[in-house]
Amino acid sequence: MTNFILLSLFSYFLGSICFAHLIAKTKNVDLSKTGSKSATSTNLARSVGWKWGILTVVLDLSKGVIPTLLAFHYLENTWQIIIVSVLPILGHIYPIFFNFVGGKGGATFMGIILALVGFKIFLVSLLAWILVFAITRVSSLTNIIIPWLLSLFLFLYFPFYYFIIGVISASLVSFALRNNIKRLITGKEPKSPVNL
Numbered sequence: 779m780t781n782f783i784l785l786s787l788f789s790y791f792l793g794s795i796c797f798a799h800l801i802a803k804t805k806n807v808d809l810s811k812t813g814s815k816s817a818t819s820t821n822l823a824r825s826v827g828w829k830w831g832i833l834t835v836v837l838d839l840s841k842g843v844i845p846t847l848l849a850f851h852y853l854e855n856t857w858q859i860i861i862v863s864v865l866p867i868l869g870h871i872y873p874i875f876f877n878f879v880g881g882k883g884g885a886t887f888m889g890i891i892l893a894l895v896g897f898k899i900f901l902v903s904l905l906a907w908i909l910v911f912a913i914t915r916v917s918s919l920t921n922i923i924i925p926w927l928l929s930l931f932l933f934l935y936f937p938f939y940y941f942i943i944g945v946i947s948a949s950l951v952s953f954a955l956r957n958n959i960k961r962l963i964t965g966k967e968p969k970s971p972v973n974l
Contacts, residue, residue: 782858789845789862793869793886796876797837798822801830810879814968818881820917824968835885841866842889850893856939863890863943864950871954882954884921887947891928894940903928915969918958925951 798817802809805826813821819838823831849862866886873880888907892900906927911920929944952959961967 781852782855782862785845785848785852785862786865788848789865790869791874792845793841793866794873794875794880795841796870796873796880798834798881799876801834802826805830816881817876817879819885838870838881838885839889839892841870842886842891843893844889846890846893860939860943860946863893864946866890867947867950871950882918882921882958883947883951884917884925887921887925887951890943890947894932894936894943903931916962916967918955918967919962922952922955922959 796817798819798821799809802812802817802822802825807825809815809817809821809825812825814824815821819831819834822834845866846863849859853859853862867883867890869880870883870886871880872878888900888903891903895903903924907920907924910923911917914920925944925948929941929948932944933941958967
């Protein structure tokens with residue numbers, strides 16, 4: 779139980795580190811007043827350049843990888859593993875360090891997937907993300923589609939609790955993107971500054 783409590787706290791607090799906000803601050807940019815006004819890698823890329831956006835994606839990815847790997851290493855109870863694996867996304871979306879206003883969780887979700895399925899399958903997942911993004915050029919739409927597709931993949935080929943992790947995480951990401959969904963419906967969601 780001690781491991782579960784410590785890992786839960788670590789998972790949420792790690793998720794609460796808003797790298798997009800921190801990087802923007804070094805560039806004297808306030809993401810809450812720029813672009814979509816959200817602390818996301820996409821908004822950061824629009825504000826200070828795509829290279830910084832990619833760095834943020836990598837850092838946010840690590841927030842999903844590290845707690846999930848630790849959960850599988852130190853915990854045996856399935857539900858404890860599920861909770862610790864999902865908490866980074868909750869922290870990312872509702873970070874305690876930034877007044878509970880964070881990002882959308884797409885990259886952190888992909889980090890969880892990397893920890894669950896391994897590097898080779900993750901590369902296929904990443905290629906799927908790139909393909910959908912190349913077609914739509916809308917990162918929010920890509921981050922809605924891919925988590926649900928990958929959750930279905932987990933359901934078909936992995937233990938059922940992997941699927942539960944996927945569904946909970948995908949639901950959190952979709953909820954965080956609810957305003958983007960409204961803009962997608964009205965055709966007002968902007969394209970990404972990165973062309974593939």
